[in-house]
Amino acid sequence: MTTKRRPSLKPRKVPQQSRAENTVTAILEAAASILEIRGMEGLNTNLVAQRAGVSVGTLYQYFPNKDALIVALSLQAQAAFFAEAEDALDQPTGQTALEYLISVSVRQQLRRPALARALDFEEGRPAIAKELASSQAAFHRLMQEILSRSDIPPQDNIEIATDDVLAILRALTDAAGERGEVRRSPLEHRVSRALSGYLGIIDTPPVESSRARSRRSRAS
Amino acid sequence: MTTKRRPSLKPRKVPQQSRAENTVTAILEAAASILEIRGMEGLNTNLVAQRAGVSVGTLYQYFPNKDALIVALSLQAQAAFFAEAEDALDQPTGQTALEYLISVSVRQQLRRPALARALDFEEGRPAIAKELASSQAAFHRLMQEILSRSDIPPQDNIEIATDDVLAILRALTDAAGERGEVRRSPLEHRVSRALSGYLGIIDTPPVESSRARSRRSRAS
Amino acid sequence: MTTKRRPSLKPRKVPQQSRAENTVTAILEAAASILEIRGMEGLNTNLVAQRAGVSVGTLYQYFPNKDALIVALSLQAQAAFFAEAEDALDQPTGQTALEYLISVSVRQQLRRPALARALDFEEGRPAIAKELASSQAAFHRLMQEILSRSDIPPQDNIEIATDDVLAILRALTDAAGERGEVRRSPLEHRVSRALSGYLGIIDTPPVESSRARSRRSRAS
Amino acid sequence: MTTKRRPSLKPRKVPQQSRAENTVTAILEAAASILEIRGMEGLNTNLVAQRAGVSVGTLYQYFPNKDALIVALSLQAQAAFFAEAEDALDQPTGQTALEYLISVSVRQQLRRPALARALDFEEGRPAIAKELASSQAAFHRLMQEILSRSDIPPQDNIEIATDDVLAILRALTDAAGERGEVRRSPLEHRVSRALSGYLGIIDTPPVESSRARSRRSRAS
DNA sequence: GATGAATGAGGATTCATTCAT
DNA sequence: CATGAATGAATCCTCATTCAT
Incomplete structure (x- = not known):
């Protein structure tokens, strides 16, 4: 003692x-x-x-203790994610970068959905969150950088917007995982719509129709 | 309707x-x-x-056991929510009903944010979720009913859409609570934008001003 | 955790x-x-x-934990000791008070020698000592009061002298217990001699005999 | 002799x-x-x-095991002590030999007081004591030899007296170490008084001054 | 019904010691 | 001989739950 x-x-x-x-x-x-x-x-x-x-x-x-296992697992997942996610910055526009990120997230999440959800869950516990802070911050920075691109409407509070975007991303992918969804594309679309709405991205009419069309056809 | x-x-x-x-x-x-x-x-x-x-x-x-405490607490919160939420159905349009629901959710969440988050968290546990299933289903039905209104774009899969909308709602309010936000209006806007985007609701400019007005009056 | x-x-x-x-x-x-x-x-x-x-x-x-057991045991022993020890102050002189205290200590120690030794031992551990501090201080004060009586030579540093007297008392009684001694009187004599020497008390021949007599009667 | x-x-x-x-x-x-x-x-x-x-x-x-570490440490300390202590036998009288031994003990103890105390403590554990028995016996013999000198009053039970003298010596030096004392001379005096009292050595007034002198010279 | 004492399975963690490389 | 990975018995302590009063 x-x-x-x-x-x-x-x-x-x-x-x-x-x-x-x-x-x-x-x-x-x-x-x-x-x-x-x-x-x-x-x-x-x-x-x-x-x-x-x-x-x-x-x-x-x-x-050193049980929580350290969770931390290690999270860190591992985040590293895997980051390895792919960083390439988002190579995308020409903010919108494509965002789509890229969504795609990566969805792919990762649907690999081991139950694990991903459990980790998302645990990462919320203060003891764990504290330990992951710096790794999470890296995510945050990456996302914030994308949201700051010129083709994405400026947000009132970029910090909050970043947080929210990540929260939505996590919420929808977790929900999909729980439901047992396995197809990535529909999920990506849904996330994309929510984020576009949140960020005030207007689906540019010309592009919109063609994209919408392709979406519709793919969705069948 | x-x-x-x-x-x-x-x-x-x-x-x-x-x-x-x-x-x-x-x-x-x-x-x-x-x-x-x-x-x-x-x-x-x-x-x-x-x-x-x-x-x-x-x-x-x-x-009868510890989980029953959580269940009772959740049920209590949900009852309180439902008491207010049901009135959403009195709203003339799906969009106003949705706004109404957002408003109720935000208000509830910001009353005791930490508690709300903790409960959201626990409700995810299978043992708890099972007990709450019927109450959750009522929510689900309510939301689904709103999303089925004619002024809201038809969704590919209404079940999933309902789930997702609830997930986004929860995610953003939880995040706000965690952040310590206390003002309701900005949060409502953000949720509204995400859901509108998700559901494919086009923000018709003229309507917007009237909506803002009604929101202001409600907020008093 | x-x-x-x-x-x-x-x-x-x-x-x-x-x-x-x-x-x-x-x-x-x-x-x-x-x-x-x-x-x-x-x-x-x-x-x-x-x-x-x-x-x-x-x-x-x-x-609350294992150490608390030791503390409780020590406290119990000290309370028992104190109950008898306080009467030492009723003695007319410092020397008789000291003898009285020696007698009480010896009696207590020889009741359950192994336990007493084990406790003396454990009381040295910082975690335990800290908890017993106030109780120990009471002892210290009692002893110090006796050593300050006019018939006991003034000590250079009364704090240290008190500490030392207690240390000697403990050392000799512990040693006796370990050895398996059961007779109190010889042990009391030895302790008395060491303390008298330490404190500079001169064994006035006439007094000695009367003291010896009284001791003998008490020992019955 | x-x-x-x-x-x-x-x-x-x-x-x-x-x-x-x-x-x-x-x-x-x-x-x-x-x-x-x-x-x-x-x-x-x-x-x-x-x-x-x-x-x-x-x-x-x-x-071979953990206890062996403690034993080795004790043995090492005792060897260091013994190396100096043996010379006590060269002293002309029992009293000077005793003083010599006190001086050596005090010096050793104050070198690394915390270590010395910890070892004194551990040496009490049966498992350790057993291993150290022969080394301890050597001490015992040395001390006993000194106490048997003609200028020291004959003790009722020489075994017990030896034990007690060692116990007092240890108790006072440990207490001093715990207190953080660093000056040797005052401690030596206190030990000397206690032992003289215990052994029945009368401080012959004329001798006193000469002893003080010799002590001073030794302390340099 | 209420009380609070008692239960004990369960789980985290440590650390002396062994052993394959 | 040295290394350091692996072992697992031993212990502490918690807390949901039961039950006698």
Whole structure:
């Protein structure tokens, strides 16, 4: 007992041998799959270790506590997302960049929808959010940069707009995942419409008709 | 239009507060305030009982288990919401009905934002969701009825659209609550824009001014 | 996890029903006997609960953690000691008061020597010492008051002298307990000699005999 | 008198530091400093290894278990003490020998007071005491030899007297260390008074001045 | 009905120690 | 010999729930 400093949620030690790397991977995958199937309430460190084929002690060599598992999983997902998402900046216009981002988000979310939802959920917990702050900020910056492009109507409060856009993105993809949707394109459209409306992007008439047409045909 | 006036699902007001009624109220309020301040992890039945000034035994007299507390709290919030929300059906058009609903949602959410968020969060848990299914369905029906009005563009899949609209509504109000926003009007605008975009509602310029007027009067 | 305040070591709740009082007594006695026989390393909350014939949960109703058990045990011992020790102040002279105190200490220590030693030991741990500070201070004051009597040579630094006297008292009684001594009188003599020497008290020959006599009668 | 000069029980100095020797030294020093700063509860083999810059495996190469670390540390301290303490036997009288021993003890204790206290503490644990028995016995013999000198009043029970003298010595030096005292001379006086009193040594007034003188010269 | 004492399964975490490389 | 990854028994502690009074 005595004094107990609040343990950081960062990984405790970096694996230095390859077998250790495997161990970490196995632990994370075990945690992911439990989270997916049983949710946070079914997640306990002993089970994770068992499923990963290691002892609890080993788990704790790499993760200081249970929350650190969630953090690591989130970070992993975010890194995967970011790797693809950054390319959005190469898009010529804000609108295409936004579409790109939507597409990436949707793709990621529908890969392991249940996991993604569970993580979205957990990321809301203060203890976790705190740890992910910097990573989240990177997202925020990326999105904000896109929203600041000249072809996107200027927003009253860019910070809030960014937050909201991300919230809508998450809400719709989570809902789709929960529903068991698997087709990406319809979801992308719906997100796109909500965001366009939110941001005040007018569907330019000429473009609109052609795009709408193609959408209609694709949607069938 | 379609429907006129149906009996609400929940009593509009609680009858003369009997002793038992008082106890239940005290317990729920204790649970609510704990949920608000410490979140779900800080909520435990012993603490709730203590804060409510009753014994745990008494708590279990009224609530069969912990989840029942959450369910009751949600139900209570939903009843309060529904009491106001039903009037949306009296609105002449789908658009005004939607605006009305947005307004009610925002108002409710900003009353006790932290509590509302916590409940939104918990309602996602299967165990809870199951209990709330019928109440949620009522919402869903209400919203769907509005979205089916003739002045709102027909949606490809009305079920999904309804879900999505509710998801967006929740996402934006939760985000606002988390941010500490207190002014309703800006939030209502933002939600309105997102939903209009999602639903394909074109903001007809002339209508806009009249809408703004009505909104102002409602906001008083 | 989240935030974890350092729990106080004070009893968690005061028993309000008589059976609860019995429970607390049983827990403390169980802890005492384990401490006596197996020492601190053999002491664990599950074992204490089992030996007390209650569940762990019950133990934790009354003691916030393991250390709180030690604290309670120490406090109990100190209270017992104090009850007798205070009468030392009624003695006419500092020297007789000191003798009186020695006698009380020796008697207490030899009642349950192993327990007393274990507690003396644990009281040294910062976490415990902190909690006992005020109780210890009372001792300190009592002793200091005695050492300040006119028939005891003035000490260079009364604080240090008090500390030292207590340390010697404890050291010799602990050593005696460890050795398995059971006779009080020889131990009292030895302590008395050490303290007299430390304090610079000259054993006035005539007085000595009378003191010896009185001691003998008290010892019966 | 009785004994002249016997070979010390421990090598006076460690031979040429081989690599293994260095490792052992590093481990012990790491353990010592942890013990000093965090006490026994902060001491764990993994930490010791890390602080010593070696792997746990290596630590276990040299020390069969954790207690062996404590034992080694104690043995080391006792060897250092003994190296100086033996010379006490060269003193002409029992009283000067005792003074000499007090002086050595005080000096040792005040070098690393926190460590010394922690070790004194641990040495009380049966598991440790058992291992140290023979080394402790050497102390005991040394002290007993001194107490048996003709200028020291004969004790009722020489075994007990020896024990008690050592206990007082330890108690007062530990208390001083805890208090943060750094000056040796006042502490030596206090110990000396307590022991003289205990042993029945009369402070012969004329002798007193000469003793003070000799003490001063030693203290330089 | 109310009380609050008691329960005990469940889960987090530590750390001495072993062992494959 | 050294390394550091892995082990898992041991312990602490929580909290939903039950039950005697």
